[in-house]
Amino acid sequence: LSPSNGTASTALTNYLDTQYFGEIIIGSPAQMFNVVFDTGSANLWVPSQSCSPLYTACFTHNRYDASKSLTHIHNGTGFSIQYASGNVRGFLSEDIVGGIPVVQVFAEATALPAVPFIFAKFDGVLGMGYPDMAIDGITPVFDRIMSQDVLKEQVFSVYYSRDPQRIPGGQLLLGGTESKYYTGTFNYVHTKGEGKWEVTMKGVSVGMETLFCTEGCTAMIDTGSSFITGPASSVSVLMRTIGAVELAEGEYTVNCDLVMSLPIVAFHLGGQAYPLTQEDYILRFGEDICTVTFRALDIPPPTGPVWILGANFIARYYTKFDRRNNRIGFAQAA
Numbered sequence: 001l002s003p004s005n006g007t008a009s010t011a012l013t014n015y016l017d018t019q020y021f022g023e024i025i026i027g028s029p030a031q032m033f034n035v036v037f038d039t040g041s042a043n044l045w046v047p048s049q050s051c052s053p054l055y056t057a058c059f060t061h062n063r064y065d066a067s068k069s070l071t072h073i074h075n076g077t078g079f080s081i082q083y084a085s086g087n088v089r090g091f092l093s094e095d096i097v098g099g100i101p102v103v104q105v106f107a108e109a110t111a112l113p114a115v116p117f118i119f120a121k122f123d124g125v126l127g128m129g130y131p132d133m134a135i136d137g138i139t140p141v142f143d144r145i146m147s148q149d150v151l152k153e154q155v156f157s158v159y160y161s162r163d164p165q166r167i168p169g170g171q172l173l174l175g176g177t178e179s180k181y182y183t184g185t186f187n188y189v190h191t192k193g194e195g196k197w198e199v200t201m202k203g204v205s206v207g208m209e210t211l212f213c214t215e216g217c218t219a220m221i222d223t224g225s226s227f228i229t230g231p232a233s234s235v236s237v238l239m240r241t242i243g244a245v246e247l248a249e250g251e252y253t254v255n256c257d258l259v260m261s262l263p264i265v266a267f268h269l270g271g272q273a274y275p276l277t278q279e280d281y282i283l284r285f286g287e288d289i290c291t292v293t294f295r296a297l298d299i300p301p302p303t304g305p306v307w308i309l310g311a312n313f314i315a316r317y318y319t320k321f322d323r324r325n326n327r328i329g330f331a332q333a334a
């Protein structure tokens, strides 16, 4: 994360097209962590050395050891982040983060729910959301970097590869866009102006018909989510339309032989349609398991109802998050 010509690039690892994460360092001497750069949240947290090893998810991940960092500053304020599946609890600390000498307030997690974090190949989360979303009113990492005036543009761009074998599995670029990761031009959509990476979506179409969100709805562009989620009422109809069957709670599969005949599903944002083909929304696990990467998820008000466009959308559309103009740009990913 050290800017050179006004931009700073971080290579990302692609784990099974469902987890994209990059390395950051915290403290002196450097302690390395793999983090998801998550536009759906705005805090930085990593597992703590003082997390009891009884928490399997702590035991199996890198842990920050304050006692080993010369630049550690004690804070101790409580911290808790409520995920859908459980909350991460801990306390705040301060230390140098990334190659940039930026002192950052972050959370050391001392309680990490096994579900979902035992499935995580990454250690923690670096929120790339707006300050309004930050728990405990902590200034997010990207805001601290912007206030240093080292970036050419007050934007960051995200490339997620669609092939787990491809190196790098993705890229986070602070300060600009990487021309080799997209083709054509950017189409922009303004954020809803509530301090979130959210836009107004104008419809969701299957084949030629706009079936959902016909009166307009909200879509969150979330680099930290693996899939695309929508209100259960809409997703269940969408699944029936494409002939998918519900396997587990909110999870759907299709017969792999039918994949080629599946319709295009398009998301209408800012007057532009963003189609996904079956290649973009089917994950093949082995020969005969084809899971659909749309999930039913009802998020209660005031946050919801909301569609979440996650990694498999971003893998198809190179995304530029523009804080200067409060807009999101999409281009065809290379």
Ligand SMILES: CC(C)(C)OC(=O)N[C@@H]1CNC[C@H](C(=O)N(Cc2cccc(Cl)c2Cl)C2CC2)C1
Binding pocket: 018, 019, 036, 038, 039, 040, 041, 042, 081, 082, 083, 116, 117, 119, 120, 121, 125, 133, 222, 223, 224, 225, 226
């Ligand atoms: C309201 C607030 C708490 C800020 O909401 C959020 O933080 N909302 C976050 C929005 N982005 C996705 C985050 C999430 O679901 N995970 C878990 C996860 C995702 C994919 C794969 C795995 Cl293995 C895991 Cl563990 C964090 C890792 C990013 C929640």
